[in-house]
Amino acid sequence: xxxxxxxxxxxxxxxxxxxxxxxxxxxxxxxxxxxxxxxxxxxxxxxxxxxxxxxxxxxxxxxxxxxxxxxxxxxxxxxxxxxxxxxxxxxxxxxxxxxxxxxxxxxxxxxxxxxxxxxxxxxxxxxxxxxxxxxxxxxxxx
Amino acid sequence: xxxxxxxxxxxxxxxxxxxxxxxxxxxxxxxxxxxxxxxxxxxxxxxxxxxxxxxxxxxxxxxxxxxxxxxxxxxxxxxxxxxxxxxxxxxxxxxxxxxxxxxxxxxxxxxxxxxxxxxxxxxxxxxxxxxxxxxxxxxxxxxxxxxxxxxxxxxxxxxxxxxxxxxxxxxxxxxxxxxxxxxxxxxxxxxxxxxxxxxxxxxxxxxxxxxxxxxxxxxxxxxxxxxxxxxxxxxxxxxxxxxxxxxxxxxxxxxxxxxxxxxxxxxxxxxxxxxxxxxxxxxxxxxxxxxxxxxxxxxxxxxxxxxxxxxxxxxxxxxxxxxxxxxxxxxxxxxxxxxxxxxxxxxxxxxxxxxxxxxxxxxxxxxxxxxxxxxxxxxxxxxxxxxxxxxxxxxxxxxxxxxxxxxxxxxxxxxxxxxxxxxxxxxxxxxxx
Ligand SMILES: [Zn+2]
Numbered sequence: 229x230x231x232x233x234x235x236x237x238x239x240x241x242x243x244x245x246x247x248x249x250x251x252x253x254x255x256x257x258x259x260x261x262x263x264x265x266x267x268x269x270x271x272x273x274x275x276x277x278x279x280x281x282x283x284x285x286x287x288x289x290x291x292x293x294x295x296x297x298x299x300x301x302x303x304x305x306x307x308x309x310x311x312x313x314x315x316x317x318x319x320x321x322x323x324x325x326x327x328x329x330x331x332x333x334x335x336x337x338x339x340x341x342x343x344x345x346x347x348x349x350x351x352x353x354x355x356x357x358x359x360x361x362x363x364x365x366x367x368x369x370x
Numbered sequence: 371x372x373x374x375x376x377x378x379x380x381x382x383x384x385x386x387x388x389x390x391x392x393x394x395x396x397x398x399x400x401x402x403x404x405x406x407x408x409x410x411x412x413x414x415x416x417x418x419x420x421x422x423x424x425x426x427x428x429x430x431x432x433x434x435x436x437x438x439x440x441x442x443x444x445x446x447x448x449x450x451x452x453x454x455x456x457x458x459x460x461x462x463x464x465x466x467x468x469x470x471x472x473x474x475x476x477x478x479x480x481x482x483x484x485x486x487x488x489x490x491x492x493x494x495x496x497x498x499x500x501x502x503x504x505x506x507x508x509x510x511x512x513x514x515x516x517x518x519x520x521x522x523x524x525x526x527x528x529x530x531x532x533x534x535x536x537x538x539x540x541x542x543x544x545x546x547x548x549x550x551x552x553x554x555x556x557x558x559x560x561x562x563x564x565x566x567x568x569x570x571x572x573x574x575x576x577x578x579x580x581x582x583x584x585x586x587x588x589x590x591x592x593x594x595x596x597x598x599x600x601x602x603x604x605x606x607x608x609x610x611x612x613x614x615x616x617x618x619x620x621x622x623x624x625x626x627x628x629x630x631x632x633x634x635x636x637x638x639x640x641x642x643x644x645x646x647x648x649x650x651x652x653x654x655x656x657x658x659x660x661x662x663x664x665x666x667x668x669x670x671x672x673x674x675x676x677x678x679x680x681x682x683x684x685x686x687x688x689x690x691x692x693x694x695x696x697x698x699x700x701x702x703x704x705x706x707x708x709x710x711x712x713x714x715x716x717x718x719x720x721x722x723x724x725x726x727x728x729x730x731x732x733x734x735x736x737x738x739x740x741x742x743x744x745x746x747x748x749x750x751x752x753x754x755x756x757x758x759x760x761x762x763x764x765x766x767x768x769x770x771x772x773x774x775x776x777x778x779x780x781x782x783x784x785x786x787x788x789x790x791x792x793x794x795x796x797x798x799x800x801x802x803x
Contacts, residue, residue: 235752237745239782265754269779272752291784293747326753343752 301362484517509611559595
């Protein structure tokens with residue numbers, strides 16, 4: 229249930245992000261989710277892509293600093309209180325979250341990507357509460 | 371082992387007295403025989419008789435590389451041509467090359483200091499030393515050669531280049547010591563791996579490397595590739611060639627052979643002599659040279675001197691690895707800043723590599739300094755707080771070393787231009803405005 233996320237260091241330069249998305253597109257790599265954590269000078273781009281290992285390799289060759297990080301994806305129903313319920317479970321059980329971001333999958337569900345210090349603990353907890361976890365097959369390209 | 375205990379372990383007071391005598395007689399010699407120096411001393415109102423102790427050295431004027439060029443080729447020689455037995459010349463990358471001459475005694479003295487250097491690295495009679503420094507006008511090859519013969523080692527005068535042959539002889543002859551530039555040593559080490567030569571067939575135990583700047587990182591790389599202990603030797607042809615100073619086995623700086631080459635550290639701006647421990651430009655007075663002694667020659671190399679006694683037993687001062695050239699000095703908000711200081715900070719931090727660029731500017735009449743540092747992929751964290759922590763650590767370390775604060779900007783890997791040797795380390799926008 230662990231999903232590989234690509235993290236890329238990006239300087240805040242005009243066109244830099246476009247360059248990166250261009251490279252992925254040219255190599256037929258699908259981006260299903262992304263978020264950017266930014267400061268004044270640089271940002272950290274986090275993405276869920278179709279072929280994470282290949283994408284990391286291609287981006288490294290293009291000179292980017294890339295890191296593959298393990299995350300958990302959780303599907304939540306697209307209705308009021310859906311996200312709240314999931315977060316309540318996590319915080320009640322004192323699982324520390326480093327960061328999270330969400331994307332809508334289009335079939336009435338949203339997916340939340342979560343990075344936590346202890347991923348296995350998070351997975352066990354979510355399973356215990358019958359939350360729907362994102363499977364590798366849901367995002368990876370074959 | 372110490373080659374010459376009398377001079378290498380001489381009590382400091384006695385040594386200073388000896389230096390005073392040597393400088394005094396040298397000043398008399400150049401005054402009598404070199405019109406350039408006679409004029410220079412007269413302009414300063416100095417008579418040779420005014421210089422009697424080592425304390426008087428600071429009264430004397432400096433000699434620069436430009437002075438050597440102006441007196442090209444033989445203008446600074448103090449002896450008739452009949453007494454010169456050898457000439458060496460530096461390859462001047464800009465302008466004329468500089469020429470140095472040696473008498474028979476100079477060659478003897480040079481062999482002596484190189485013998486002392488080799489002994490520091492544990493080289494003795496039973497060693498085979500592969501001299502892969504260039505032989506020719508450059509002082510490296512012949513300098514090491516004569517010193518090694520004096521020690522009684524077996525010299526393999528292969529000179530530089532021809533890597534295959536280097537490796538073949540290293541294996542067939544069983545060379546125990548390698549002398550060359552550190553970059554060539556690293557290259558040979560890599561070639562050894564590529565050629566799949568079994569390390570068991572290589573008998574190397576030590577390397578004597580110098581003639582170009584190198585880092586501690588390079589040292590461990592070379593030591594690992596070649597399976598040796600790597601020693602740093604320092605020298606410049608204007609003073610003698612290799613063998614001006616050398617690391618002992620303690621490797622806490624290079625012992626300067628002060629009975630021949632009298633060192634000083636000066637503020638490169640004011641020329642004022644700085645105390646031991648302070649960073650400044652290294653100046654040498656090679657007082658015993660016969661053919662071409664120089665008064666207070668400015669090396670433009672930046673370093674510190676330490677006079678506390680070394681564990682090896684030698685009393686000679688030690689100089690740190692040079693941290694850069696005085697030509698590179700920047701003055702930012704009135705503080706002297708050397709790009710190499712930034713480099714040393716980054717090298718000491720395990721999370722960074724020394725790929726950096728200093729950008730100096732002026733805003734509202736105040737100098738600003740931005741230091742761009744490349745992110746290393748293995749240390750790239752995908753959390754902002756980690757990266758910000760790294761940035762703050764770099765900032766704190768830099769400001770404690772430079773004495774001024776700088777803005778640290780993390781940039782993508784490979785975005786700072788690098789080239790072999792002369793990478794551009796500074797953009798000073800103040801000069802353009
Ligand atoms: Zn020592």
